[in-house]
Amino acid sequence: MNRVQQIGDVAEIMLDYVENKKTHQTDKVLRVPTGSYTDPDQWRAEMELVFKRAPLMLAFTSELPNPGDYKAMEAVGVPVLINRAKDGTVRAFLNVCSHRGAPVANDGHGNCPRFTCKYHGWTFGQDGKLIGISEASTFGEVNKAERGLRELPCEERAGMIFVCLTPNAPLDLDRHFRGFLDDFEALDFANWTYMGSRVIEGANWKIAFDGYLEGYHFASLHPTTINPRTPSNCAHYEGFGPNIRIGFPQRRIADVLKDIPREEWGNQENNGYDFVRIFFPNVSCFVAPEITQVAQLFPGPTPDKNRTVLNYLRREPIRDEEDRANVEAAMNFFRDVTYTEDYVIGLEIQRGLESGAHDDLVFGKNERGNQYFHEWLNWYLEDDISAPEPVM
Structure with missing residues (x-):
């Protein structure tokens, strides 16, 4: 079955959900110990066994469109440098000089032919090789071939750049995504324009992420923002390996689809239904006609905290200053809604779990996305x- 047929079938399922007041359900409830959100030992295990092994989506093609472009950032305490070389190849390195451990690029975006450590001026090429030692005649003998930047597994696919935070670890995107990246190829995501980002902070990363995985809370938590468009407790789940595509029907799905041939239903995203796309372990992407929000959740620096980067993209580049001002306003609006309506209650949940009031949390048969993530x-x-x- 091709992608359009598959999504058309999902649209038909979601139409039935709305017309008959149903939702995706599994056959059981799932209990998760509250310690999963508070225990420092589990948190450390998540960093080592999940975040340092799974492919992490750390950048977009549109953030590094030109040769020499780079992005330096921190991911779960690891300093990462991603750059595009003259031949268009994207590489990732630990942003750590091989002399005394200082960064070779400041956090953020830029463009340069080489990277120079600000501590002692050692210089590295776009391929990570050590190419210059300051005042080499007084330093002593150094084998430059052995002192390059430490490279990280990295691959660019479907408009995104994926990195594994462990050097020499396997990076198998086909196994991890099981065809899910075809969605982004079909969206032509590689040719979208990066608008910018906003940063918010919240509770344990799983408390925050749980909120992206279900629509059971729309009526109570989003009565004026999401619920008027999308009915609460009405969603469909598909699994692609550990990743999830969540379908949310719009209230008007029946009115929209009745005038569209059945074979075209799979081409109607944002017109009768929407998708939230989840990359395990920490990315949520909502493609909207006006602007797309891609949330990257980074745990830490302690078990009770997370730092979330909200990235914004759209198909068209900025047209003029008025357009730029409107985009900035939209990014601020989505940030504020995400923080005030989702992350604030997450902080309250964190306090509740740390109080010891209950031994576990329970995810219902209608919360299959949360169950699947925790499994x-x-x-x-x-x-x-x-x-x-x-x-699934």
Whole structure:
């Protein structure tokens, strides 16, 4: 079955949900210990067994469109440098000089032919090789071939740049995404324009991420922002390995689809239904006609905190200053809604869980996305590749 047919079938399912007041359900509830959100030992295990092994989406093609472009950032405490070389190749390195450990690029974006450590001026090429030692005649003998930047596994696919934070670790995007990136190829995501980002902070990363995985809370938590467009407790889930495509029907889905041939229903995203696309372990992407929000959730620096980068993209580049002002206003609006309506209650949940009031949380049969995420998280934490993988 091709992608359009598959999405058309999902649209038909969501139409039935709205017309008959139903939602996707599994056959059980799932209990998750509250310690999953508070225990420092589990948090450390998540960093080592999940965030330093799974492919992380750290940048967009549109952030580094030109040769020499780079992005320097921190991901779960790891300093990362991503750059595009003259031949268009994208590479990732640990942003750590091989002399005394200082960064070779400041956090943020830029363009340069080489990277120079601000501490002692050692210089590295776009390929990470050490090409210059300040006052080399007084320093002593150094084998430059052995003192390059430490490279990280990196691959650019479907308009995004994926990195593994462990040097020499395997990076198999086909196995991890199981065809899910075809959605972004079909959207022509590589040719979109990066608008900018906003940063918010919240509770334990899983408390925050749980909120992206269900629509059961729309009526109570988003009565004037999301609920008028999208009915509460009405969603469809598809699994692609550990990743999830969540379908949210719009209230007007029946009125929209009745005038469209059935074979075209798979081409109507944002017209009768929407999708939230989840990249395990920490990315949520909502493609909207006006502007797309891609949230990257980074745990830490302690178990009770997360730092979320809200990235914004759209198909068309900025037209003029008025357009830029409107885009900035839209980014601020989405940031404020995400923080005030989702992250504030997450902080309250964190306090509640740390109080010891309950031994566990319960995810209902209608919260299959949350269940699936926690099942996959536990699979990674078991650190046993022979164990059966969760299935949707």
